[in-house]
Amino acid sequence: MGLLNGEVAFITGASKGIGRAIAEIFAREGALVAAAARSEGEIKELCRKIADAGGKAIGIKLDLRSEESVKNAVAMAQSELGPIDILVNNAGVLRLSKIVDTPTEVWDDLMDTNVRGVFLTCREVLPSMIGRKKGRIINIGSMAGRRGYEEQGAYCASKHALVGLSKVLSIETQKHGIRVHMLSPGGVLTELSRELRASRGESEDSTEWMTVDEIARAALYLCTQDGAAMTDELILRRFASEPWR
Numbered sequence: 001m002g003l004l005n006g007e008v009a010f011i012t013g014a015s016k017g018i019g020r021a022i023a024e025i026f027a028r029e030g031a032l033v034a035a036a037a038r039s040e041g042e043i044k045e046l047c048r049k050i051a052d053a054g055g056k057a058i059g060i061k062l063d064l065r066s067e068e069s070v071k072n073a074v075a076m077a078q079s080e081l082g083p084i085d086i087l088v089n090n091a092g093v094l095r096l097s098k099i100v101d102t103p104t105e106v107w108d109d110l111m112d113t114n115v116r117g118v119f120l121t122c123r124e125v126l127p128s129m130i131g132r133k134k135g136r137i138i139n140i141g142s143m144a145g146r147r148g149y150e151e152q153g154a155y156c157a158s159k160h161a162l163v164g165l166s167k168v169l170s171i172e173t174q175k176h177g178i179r180v181h182m183l184s185p186g187g188v189l190t191e192l193s194r195e196l197r198a199s200r201g202e203s204e205d206s207t208e209w210m211t212v213d214e215i216a217r218a219a220l221y222l223c224t225q226d227g228a229a230m231t232d233e234l235i236l237r238r239f240a241s242e243p244w245r
């Protein structure tokens, strides 16, 4: 019996990195996974891998920047798997540039994906969760939602905005039995952080950066929290980083 047996989990940005690792661990624990992202090939390959391991997952094409795409993706997940129990807002993008050099399109792309996209998925999924008085939302934040980092103006702004969105979501949904968590990691070894690691002269496989599996295990832990205890934000920093920053 898995920890998430029969739970329907909708995971954005499941084609690679942290989202893919969350999809795999959730499926291993018995969840029915809706794996959503733009890259259909990678999503299909993930679903095959999950099926080969005895799990269940469906691939869903999703571009978070499009309201219509979000509506279609949520509707498809619900019609194929049933009402969504767990929504993981994981998809995100990062571009490095000083504020003075940031093109408007880059700013809009980050805000549309990292914040507006989360608003859209939540607004689409919440009516069913509220109706059933059951649901859990995990928003993947970042240390960049707590501090400022050079060349990460748009990214930091988006992740700080996500903190505000998560706070209000928690307040508005608590009375409906819905739990909203933020999972905020520091540096993780994924494509998203490659340019950042390169700019800091870090090696591609630095053991000082967290793995996607470490983040996925933390997401699973949050999904097991059902009693009187509640984690609003789970912060995962690199052990090599400065404590309490």
Ligand SMILES: NC(=O)c1ccc[n+]([C@@H]2O[C@H](COP(=O)([O-])OP(=O)(O)OC[C@H]3O[C@@H](n4cnc5c(N)ncnc54)[C@H](OP(=O)(O)O)[C@@H]3O)[C@@H](O)[C@H]2O)c1
Binding pocket: 012, 013, 014, 015, 016, 017, 018, 019, 036, 037, 038, 039, 040, 062, 063, 064, 065, 089, 090, 091, 092, 093, 113, 140, 141, 142, 143, 184, 185, 186, 187, 188, 189, 190, 191, 192, 193
């Ligand atoms: N890596 C880190 O160091 C780190 C640290 C703290 C927080 N985070 C956060 O962790 C989350 C996952 O990042 P990651 O490191 O795993 O990055 P990643 O490997 O680059 O994966 C990002 C995922 O987001 C999806 N995505 C991007 N734009 C999208 C869009 N418009 N619509 C739908 N999906 C979209 C990508 O899929 P497609 O391209 O196929 O659409 C991909 O699956 C992000 O929110 C990121 O901010 C990462």
